[in-house]
Amino acid sequence: MKILYRNMLIFFAVIFAILSIVLFAFFHVSRQVVYQEAWNRLENYAKSIATQSLRVDPDGDLEIDPTSLVTTDRFLRDQHTNITIYQSPKTVIFPVRSYRFPIGQADWQRLKKGEIIRRKRDNGQRVKLNTRVVKKPALEDNLVNKVTQNVSGEMTDVFYPYRDRNGRLLAVIGVGTMVSNVEANFQQVQQNLIFILLVMGILSVTVSYVLAYLTTKRLDQMRIAARKVANGDFSVRLPVKNATGGSELDNLTQDFNKMVQSLKSSQEEITRQEERRKRFMADVAHEMRTPLTTINGLLEGLAYDAIPEESKGQSVELMRNETKRLIRLVNENLDYEKIRAGQIIMFKKTFDSVAVLKNIVEQLDQKAQEAGDQFELNLPSELPVYADYDRFIQVMFNIMQNAVQFTSNGKIYVSAERGYQQSIFRITDEGIGMTPDQVKNIWERYYKADLSRTNTKYGESGLGLAIVQELMQLHGGKVEVTSKLGKGSTFTIIFPDEKPVEQ
Template sequence: MKLIYQHMLSFLLIILTTVAIIGYSEIAYVTNQSYSQNYQRMEDYASSLGSLAATDKKNGTLMLNANFLKQMEFVLRGDDLHLRIFDSDGRQIYPKTAKDLHLASDIYGILKQGQEIRIKNNNDSHSYMGHTNDPCTGVLVPWMSEHKMIGAIWLGARVKNVERPIAMAKQNLVNAFIVALTVGAALSLALSYYTTSKIKRLSIATKKVTSGNFDVQLNYKGNDEIDQLADNFNQMVRSLKQSDEEIKNQEKRRDQFLADAAHEMRTPLTTINGILEGLQYDAIPEDAKPKSISLMKKETKRLIRLVNENLDFEKIRNNQILLVKTSFNATKILEDVKMQLSQNAEKEHDEIRIAAPGDLSVYADKDRFTQIIFNLVQNAIQFTKNGQIVISGRRKDHATEIVVMDNGIGMSDEQMKYIFDRFFKADPSRARQGTGESGLGLSIVSSLIKQHGGKISVDSSPNEGAIFTITFFDEGFEQYLSE
């Protein structure tokens, strides 16, 4: 069953159930009122006749005149009421019948105690009143004088007359039920359409997202649960769009990396292959062989470095390396890195300068700390020409801060967003020129610092250089954050 019909059925059941409960209560009330008023009216008549009977008696015997009673019955017939009168022994004395009629003993016993008896339907009662063609409802009222029963009267009315208001109430209920059914169907259709239309919009939007359209956004004005669901849907789609864009960017960077890796590997492999062929066919002079072997060794190291960086990154990313952290002097490491990269800096006409105290304590894995500083400085040299690279360090509260600053080509905000991602290169043109790196250096740096429980940040603008700030916390103050 469709949701709109389920909603309609629910609304209709609620409306009709409410009408039925109210109608049942109304009918019960009208029924009770009709019978109560009828009993009260007949009891008033009986009390009036009882007063006459109590004053018109002789030796405890009723002396009501038969003609008076006939006249009284004639008057009562205008209200469609019937009466019967019984003496103190429970024998019917009016109207006269050929058969000697008496009240049942249990009924007589109740009346003798001065209690009235209300009979809702004489055809359902076991009283002497017996069965009649038209069922009657009425009262048996004892007439008392000086605490003794001197007689009793039965006053009855046709049940159909008493229940006429009840029948009208039932008819009104049927009419109300029909009206409620009609109006309820229209209202439930409108409300169901309004509710399900929102859900239908969500369903259509979901299909669009499934087909790959992440620009879908739902408009909503209310603040009910479906509108909240629409808001959550919009947030989900925005997140999916971001994720999709990120995946596409990662795919582009991966493709770029594969192209760069192939380019970087092809050059040394071509060089090595050419030298080997020259050696094989004695095409290289003897005096040039040492230089050729040296070049071949250099290109081989380049290939090894490219492979090692990939393997190293995978190990770091999968937490497969063991950090042995100790406290040592970071300044000495900074000096060693400066010395190792001095030749590379000279080729780019760069100057490396250290701005740190002679004894700068840091708590880290010494080898990995060296790798981090080496990669950061190497990255600064790569993007700086005829410039200066400053490595500074200082102590902070329970931490050591190292800053690598250059005045090279810098980066845009978009580039900084992905600078620590795998395969990303801030200047892809360098890869085409054969001078670019693999795009893994800063990813390795970021992963290593996070495993140390440290922090790294970058601040840069195009053509204004870059500032990389890393923080290593002291033992017990590390800040391990989930990726």
């Protein structure tokens, strides 16, 4: 089943269920209201009869005004209403020779207490009761044939107690009407409710279709957009109705747009890295071709004894240097891939960093002098650092070597200090510096800030700083750089202390 029809069915079921519950409740309340109005009307009739047709004589006995009672009875019979006056549960005063529903002893006791009894459906067995005429023989002689009734069918009635001033029950006035008369009023209400139900059913179908269509329309837009993304079009964006995050569909649309943007960024990054990889492979091929050509030429010269004896030592030394250069290119790539793959195991410990820094400076001092550079150290006597010893050397060596590479006839400042639960190292050069765009990219693989120096012996792979960044992340530390074009750069390396073991 299509989602449109499924959602439509769900919406319709929910709307129709709620509507049915509301109408059922209204139907029940309406029935109660109709009966309540009928009981109120019957009770008013009973009170009117008690006021106009009944009274208490000086002896304290019940006295009936037959003319008023018969007039009232005729009027009420035109209203499909019947009157019965009881003197006891089994004794009827009015009308004579009549059939009526008996009053039970329990109800009679309630009537003695002054309660008004209402019956919704009186369908007990009808019996012929004793009749009695009170005070007025004319009531029986002249009116009995005119008021004698024979009522059949279910009745809804009200029993109203008539008492004297002392609270003594003298009579009970029963006023009732056929249930069918009350139901006739309710049938009109019922027909109106059924009509409303049908109209609301049609409206619910329409509303369900509109809601389902609007929902599935947005889902269909997502499906079309997802197909475009699958085909490589990352420019697709879906409109968001509520940017602050309203419905679940709005949230889903925002997440979809973020996903597409992320895929686009990933694709751009892949393209950029691929371009750098191609450039790097071209650079590496060029770098390898030169030493390999040199080595091959020298080997052929040695093999054919074409090199003078006094130059053979110099040729061997040249081949050794070119071989080291090749090994360095290969090792840097292998190191980077191992770090990215999580194959590097860190053996962290606390050691004196000052001695290590001085040793690195000694290793690079000759190269610095060849470039006209000079190291200046501002180090404490001791500075403990918590790091992997070999990787600490690799990080500091790469950054210092980088400073030597990009500085000519300048100074390179190396300083260290103790921070809050961390060791801080700064390496500042007076080199060529970098632009803000170059600063953002120097941590990326294969990137070279100065493409004119791709053929130098130091940092020719473009991987040195990328390796530094990865190693600092493994240490839980960070490396920051500030630079100004033509003025130089400053690298700040921060190693955090060992965290205490929680007990």
